[in-house]
């Protein structure tokens with residue numbers, strides 16, 4: 001113990017710290033805790049950065065498949081022709097500058113016993129692993145919808161080429177065409193996302209192709225911010241947007257890319273442009289690591305975001321089953337900060353504190369018409385539950401000024417969060 | 424046992440000395456989702472770091488009661504008790 005005490009005193013002086021940094025003692029360097037993060041989206045990039053700011057002694061390696069990240073929030077505005085895809089794209093230089101070791105590669109295997117991750121030809125060890133892989137499409141869950149079909153009937157539910165493809169199809173469509181969107185049952189990434197997209201496609205049709213129409217075929221009767229959306233649609237897009245609920249026969253049961261047709265139990269709907277938002281599951285590496293359950297998503301402890309299935313592996317973002325918290329970029333970022341704090345505590349044997357989290361999802365119904373849903377969350381019985389009395393949606397009777405203010409705040413949120421994560 | 428204590432010593436040496444004092448209270452890190460913590464993001468939502476704690480608490484109380492009009496802060500302020508709000512405000516005040 002004497003050695004430990006004198007060593008600690010030694011390290012406390014800043015000159016000694018600088019010397020230790022310049023000439024790391026091999027024994028010390030080996031003991032620095034290693035955290036691996038898989039997935040550099042809103043969840044993973046936030047975890048990596050937050051860990052470095054909590055404790056720069058933690059070695060943080062971020063593994064991400066793509067050198068450039070393309071953000072989904074506001075990608076509906078790209079599809080609606082209001083925004084350039086470039087405004088959605090971010091690199092990892094600022095994370096590197098913060099001391100995160102960024103590896104552009106795809107993690108292919110996780111061994112929770114030896115605590116290692118495989119990618120390309122190499123194997124990396126970890127003390128704690130954080131998975132933030134976002135979603136994967138459940139190919140085959142909707143008959144006829146496979147990767148080849150997605151090249152013709154884009155999902156655009158992971159932003160990038162798919163976003164551009166859907167936008168280009170809308171631009172190429174003749175006026176008078178029918179656009180069809182299919183929406184899956186819960187749970188899926190971004191519950192209000194399909195309805196924001198429907199609004200902004202309708203806005204594009206109304207302003208640029210007024211003889212055209214969007215039909216939304218939905219596998220649900222209820223959806224996020226429903227009355228706000230439906231009121232706005234009645235007011236703004238009565239001739240350009242038709243929503244068909246589950247009970248009205250809206251559930252799509254198969255698609256045929258050869259004819260660009262979507263089938264329901266009641267008939268077939270041909271489309272000039274078809275946007276198929278398919279059923280989803282946690283990113284594949286979650287299944288490989290054994291942290292996804294039979295639902296395809298990952299159960300977690302609401303205090304630490306550690307998997308309840310595999311110790312030493314934490315999961316944040318869309319891949320989780322996070323109780324009342326929706327799958328959003330806001331949630332992923334808030335969860336990431338809580339998870340990073342817990343991981344830093346656990347690495348030193350300390351007890352993580354019980355967290356409070358916030359989510360807010362803004363949606364644009366038109367360029368100057370924003371609405372939101374917000375919530376505050378706390379752990380309750382192994383789940384994250386909404387704090388009683390908190391949260392809710394924008395008022396139904398708000399003035400145009402309030403809607404315009406929310407549209408401004410929506411964009412401000414996007415700039416702030418992407419600056420915090422990538423800037 | 425030998426190996427175990429060596430690991431414990433290693434962990435001790437690496438402990439950041441003043442980690443606990445700076446720990447953000449529950450909920451505090453979620454505010455920066457909208458209230459930028461750096462001056463770099465161009466936003467109409469004001470920065471909260473370094474703001475007088477009393478002012479932050481007063482604003483939160485007024486948002487909660489509806490006395491101060493808000494687009495979203497009323498819904499967020501209702502998720503925090505007086506004690507939680509005070510801890511968050513104190514922590515924010517101490518940040519740069």
Ligand SMILES: Cc1cc2nc3c(=O)[nH]c(=O)nc-3n(C[C@H](O)[C@H](O)[C@H](O)COP(=O)(O)OP(=O)(O)OC[C@H]3O[C@@H](n4cnc5c(N)ncnc54)[C@H](O)[C@@H]3O)c2cc1C
Nearest residue numbers: 039041042043065072073106107133134317318328329330
């Ligand atoms: C149209 C649309 C609109 C949206 N609008 C909003 C909005 O307004 N507000 C909001 O809060 N949210 C919005 N969302 C939701 C938001 O995009 C997601 O909730 C968020 O991206 C989740 O973050 P994540 O970190 O879990 O996943 P992602 O951000 O998708 O990041 C996952 C990353 O992991 C990488 N990855 C996966 N597997 C591996 C592997 N094995 N090896 C290496 N890398 C890997 C991927 O390449 C990806 O970069 C929207 C989504 C859509 C589709």
